[in-house]
Structures are given as C-alpha cells and as structure tokens.
Amino acid sequence: MSMKVILRMWAVLAAMVLLSACAQTLRDSHGYVPDDTLLKEVKVGIDTKDTTGRILGRPGTRGIIDDRGWYYVQSDYERFLWRAPVEVNREVVAVSFTEAGVVENIERFGLEDGRVVRLSRRVTTANTQGVGFLRQLFSNFGTFQAGDFLEEG
Numbered sequence: 001m002s003m004k005v006i007l008r009m010w011a012v013l014a015a016m017v018l019l020s021a022c023a024q025t026l027r028d029s030h031g032y033v034p035d036d037t038l039l040k041e042v043k044v045g046i047d048t049k050d051t052t053g054r055i056l057g058r059p060g061t062r063g064i065i066d067d068r069g070w071y072y073v074q075s076d077y078e079r080f081l082w083r084a085p086v087e088v089n090r091e092v093v094a095v096s097f098t099e100a101g102v103v104e105n106i107e108r109f110g111l112e113d114g115r116v117v118r119l120s121r122r123v124t125t126a127n128t129q130g131v132g133f134l135r136q137l138f139s140n141f142g143t144f145q146a147g148d149f150l151e152e153g
Helices: 001-021 037-041 048-057 131-139
Strands: 024-031 069-080 086-097 103-112 115-123
Touching: 037 048, 048 069, 048 086
Parallel strands: none
Antiparallel strands: 024 069, 069 086, 086 103, 103 115
C-alpha cells in the first residue's frame, strides 16, 4: 500500500471518530407524569386524595407547607458521550385539593423557550395553589451537574 492510501485511511478513521463523539447517544427520562387518559378519569370536585392516588398513583412531590398540592414531575435529558447530561424538557402535573381533600384543580405545565407555560387546566377555582413551588421547581431547569446523577456508594 502506498503512503497516500494509508494517510487517507487514517484521515477517514479520525473523521469517523470525531463525528461519532458529537453524536447524541441517549435520551433519558426521570420521574412520572400521568397521561391525559388517566387525568380525565379524575373528576374535579368529586374525587378525593384516596381515589386520585388509586387512579394516578402517589406523586413524587407534595405541597411543602400543607398536603393540598400533589406534583407529578418528569424531566427529559440528552446524554452525550463525554458531556454531562443536559435537561431538555420538564413537565409538571399539579393536582390541588380543598381542605376536605377533594380535587380542586388539575393543571399541566411545561416549558417553552425556558418559560413556564400552562398546557392544560381543569379547575373549580380561578387561582393556582402552590405557584411559588412551581416557579422553584422550574427554576432549576438545566442547572443540574453530572454529579447529580452519580450514585454514592
């Protein structure tokens, strides 16, 4: 083989290695958000915490001050070969309850251009419970470090 052929083979091999290093290797999701089919089974003004828990499952997060808000959170990440995971999407379903434990509001929130937007809403009252908590939840969007995903043993 001539030296030119060997150099071309090495150049092609190097280009393939560089291109593969830039490729997305995995898209991963963490958390749980019930789909619209399950959410439609929960009746605002009728269902309670017990029936909602049976339909949707227990939430990953509850209201901080009281137990009047349940929050289902799911985040999607893109993982690259050598880079830290990057959060590309976050969705939250907020179910709020009256003091008697009856479903008051069901809302789905997402992100659009880095801002929190309401995707759907079924309510008996006009105000959203726990708006400050939702702001805090979404304010962490994209601020995770690689160490957040490594288990300590």
